Amino acid sequence: MTRPVVAAVLAAVLLTAAPPDRLTAQDSQFSVRGLGVPGRWESVRARTAAGAFGPFDPRSSVADVSLADALQLTATAVEATTYRRAEIGGTQDDLRSSRFPFMGLAGPVTRRVVVGGGFATYLDRTYSIVTRDSQMLRGAYASYTDRIGNDGAVADLRFAAAARLASWIAIGAGAHILSGSSRQTAQRVYDDTTFLGTTQTAVVRYDGFGISGSVALDPIPSVRIVGYGRSDNRLRTRLGDTETDRADLPTTLGAALRWSPSPSARVAGTAVWRSWSDAGGFNTTSWSAGAEVGAGPTPLRFGVRGGQLPFGPGTAAPTELGVTLGAGKGFSGNRALVDFGLERLVRKGGGLTETAWTVLVGLTIRP
Amino acid sequence: MKRVALAALAAVTACTEDVTAPGHCPDFCPSGSISGVDTVLQTVVQRDSAFRGFVRPHEANTLLAATLPGVIDSRAIFRTLPIGDSLVVESSTGAMGAIVGVDSLKLALTITRRDTSAHNLTLVYYRLPLGIDSTTTFGGLGSWTDSLRSLNADSVYALAGHVDALRDSVFVDSTTHQMTVIAKLDSAMAPFVPADSGQVAFGVRVVADSRASIALGSVESGLGPRITWFAEVDSLGKDTVPRSASTGDRFDSFVFDLLSPSVDTTLDSTLAVGGMPVARSIMRFALPRAIRDSVQISRATLILVTARPPEGVPADSFTLAAHGVVADFGAKSPLSADVSRVATTRVHIGVARGDTVRIEMTDILRSWQIDTLAPTALALRQLPEGSEFPEIRFEPSTNTGLGPALHVTYVRRFPFGKP
Numbered sequence: 076m077t078r079p080v081v082a083a084v085l086a087a088v089l090l091t092a093a094p095p096d097r098l099t100a101q102d103s104q105f106s107v108r109g110l111g112v113p114g115r116w117e118s119v120r121a122r123t124a125a126g127a128f129g130p131f132d133p134r135s136s137v138a139d140v141s142l143a144d145a146l147q148l149t150a151t152a153v154e155a156t157t158y159r160r161a162e163i164g165g166t167q168d169d170l171r172s173s174r175f176p177f178m179g180l181a182g183p184v185t186r187r188v189v190v191g192g193g194f195a196t197y198l199d200r201t202y203s204i205v206t207r208d209s210q211m212l213r214g215a216y217a218s219y220t221d222r223i224g225n226d227g228a229v230a231d232l233r234f235a236a237a238a239r240l241a242s243w244i245a246i247g248a249g250a251h252i253l254s255g256s257s258r259q260t261a262q263r264v265y266d267d268t269t270f271l272g273t274t275q276t277a278v279v280r281y282d283g284f285g286i287s288g289s290v291a292l293d294p295i296p297s298v299r300i301v302g303y304g305r306s307d308n309r310l311r312t313r314l315g316d317t318e319t320d321r322a323d324l325p326t327t328l329g330a331a332l333r334w335s336p337s338p339s340a341r342v343a344g345t346a347v348w349r350s351w352s353d354a355g356g357f358n359t360t361s362w363s364a365g366a367e368v369g370a371g372p373t374p375l376r377f378g379v380r381g382g383q384l385p386f387g388p389g390t391a392a393p394t395e396l397g398v399t400l401g402a403g404k405g406f407s408g409n410r411a412l413v414d415f416g417l418e419r420l421v422r423k424g425g426g427l428t429e430t431a432w433t434v435l436v437g438l439t440i441r442p
Numbered sequence: 443m444k445r446v447a448l449a450a451l452a453a454v455t456a457c458t459e460d461v462t463a464p465g466h467c468p469d470f471c472p473s474g475s476i477s478g479v480d481t482v483l484q485t486v487v488q489r490d491s492a493f494r495g496f497v498r499p500h501e502a503n504t505l506l507a508a509t510l511p512g513v514i515d516s517r518a519i520f521r522t523l524p525i526g527d528s529l530v531v532e533s534s535t536g537a538m539g540a541i542v543g544v545d546s547l548k549l550a551l552t553i554t555r556r557d558t559s560a561h562n563l564t565l566v567y568y569r570l571p572l573g574i575d576s577t578t579t580f581g582g583l584g585s586w587t588d589s590l591r592s593l594n595a596d597s598v599y600a601l602a603g604h605v606d607a608l609r610d611s612v613f614v615d616s617t618t619h620q621m622t623v624i625a626k627l628d629s630a631m632a633p634f635v636p637a638d639s640g641q642v643a644f645g646v647r648v649v650a651d652s653r654a655s656i657a658l659g660s661v662e663s664g665l666g667p668r669i670t671w672f673a674e675v676d677s678l679g680k681d682t683v684p685r686s687a688s689t690g691d692r693f694d695s696f697v698f699d700l701l702s703p704s705v706d707t708t709l710d711s712t713l714a715v716g717g718m719p720v721a722r723s724i725m726r727f728a729l730p731r732a733i734r735d736s737v738q739i740s741r742a743t744l745i746l747v748t749a750r751p752p753e754g755v756p757a758d759s760f761t762l763a764a765h766g767v768v769a770d771f772g773a774k775s776p777l778s779a780d781v782s783r784v785a786t787t788r789v790h791i792g793v794a795r796g797d798t799v800r801i802e803m804t805d806i807l808r809s810w811q812i813d814t815l816a817p818t819a820l821a822l823r824q825l826p827e828g829s830e831f832p833e834i835r836f837e838p839s840t841n842t843g844l845g846p847a848l849h850v851t852y853v854r855r856f857p858f859g860k861p
Binding site: 102104107108109110161163164166168169170171172173201202203204205206210211212213219221222223224225226259261262263265269270271272273274275277279312313314317319320322355387388389425426427 | 459804859
């Protein structure tokens, strides 16, 4: 194998072997119930166009076939800081968090075949809930504060390959190891200090497996159509050596269209359906549309996305609507790329309205 | 400008986190919840027994003197160390001279505990035979009618300078509130007997306007009786010179006469604590496995029902301790040195039969959860032992419904790992 290939494989192994703990994409109060909130498998470049370019972006892991465009070794990472406001029942709470939700590496092994890997958030499971109540203890009501927290995520470790079969067609496939853990905490503190507070903690581990496949067609040079699918088997939850839960995971089907009317302008749109009812939630359909203007080192990106969240109270799936804006800057002859952007999200469901500003920073290296 | 932009970017993307929000249940709360349980374990103590003789009077830290009509009559006794038959008359040469007589003797006693509501607290001094020892009994010392003298400590303390005309004096330590009573005994009251090398033995009785009960410091506590001889010493055949010699006591104890059948020291099935000789009770707990292994304890209270209340004056109120043991060897169970395995409460004189005495023992139960090899047994004891006469007895575990119970408040194991 050539030296870049060896470097690519080695880097892929190192990147995927030990994902950081703070992997979650974006915390949400909708992650309190069910399995959590699905993460975004997008680089900052794709995410600042609302994810519309995700299936076409070799730095993202939405569709494996996009790796076929990674003609040189490429490594990318994302940092996201979210300022969130949750409003329910006339009360509002301002929350914030910083995460590293995505990291990827890709590089060609032959002229036609590209391999890649990395990790992304599959399900976000981070929250901390505080409740107040009282209980009759020893003849009197004792008030207490409960804090139940969950800090962690399920990560999607991807190993994928793509091949360009002809100038108008490429295919890709990938294997996904779902792995993760969360530190769960249950704490009770009584107002009456004669009752000692209690704190229980446990580290819960998750595992699962999935496969994915995708195809990209270029019917004309300015248009690309991508179809992709993914099937994940189940998410097993373990506490120590004991399996505490097992949930089927959804099948994902998606399609995307990109039109490049000129070298400096691209627009794209995607639609994705996921069978989250397999996991006890709502089936979801998400869409996005975005554009990227500017072919040089400082493109401008924007987009809008909408869809549903799989878990929430009531009989209808919570909804999500977001707009994004971003840009990028190349350095050292585009060997280093810094992408940055802003995302505004509104999520609604079960009486809860959650709004969030997310500052996105991405770094891409092409050695 | 670039630096400002970079600084702003770093500021907004800095790693900060606040994900805590009020829960709106049940829609936006986890499916599992923290479950608190409050229950009384009536049969958790399954074996118990009482033992006596842990501290005997001559081993106690205090010498108990009490005149409680109808209850108890107790008197302190002690024997001093010898001073020899001669004293130094010439300090530069160390020349010794024989003691040819004494002028007087000062006897200092420290009252470590007293009932300040008992007025005219008076100490009555008796001369006792030198043969007193740990086997000496109240009755064995005769009728106690030939007192040497008495000293009204309250009256002397009320005088200017706390000294009376006889040169008796009384001092009260403002920090410890201990009272030191120094009584002067003349040579007729305390003659120097050369054959005894100056050893003397005394008995002390206490009386007051109301019921009197005091504790005197003993040699074990370092506050034992002290005497100072004021002697006449032969100055090498030329004359006699006054010299003094101080010494402590060699043996001290107290003897008592139980006047009330309610303070009978005979052990029965009840759980006796305190008294004299000191009694302890051992209780063995059979905790449910769920409580020992799987829950977090917020509060645990040992509930004891009084079978026989303690008798005495309010100052005789004492500390009751539930003390974890290192190993369960019955009466000889060694007590744990770990302070987290000691729980205490105050038992006040006035507790009636049927009243409950509660001891908070949350730390002890938590320590049993941590150290699963530790014996789940407790020794009920008085603190400090041998410093009070009152004895309390509790209903045993064999008395269904009234036996020791454990009121425990705990939180069940949280259902981690559930979505």
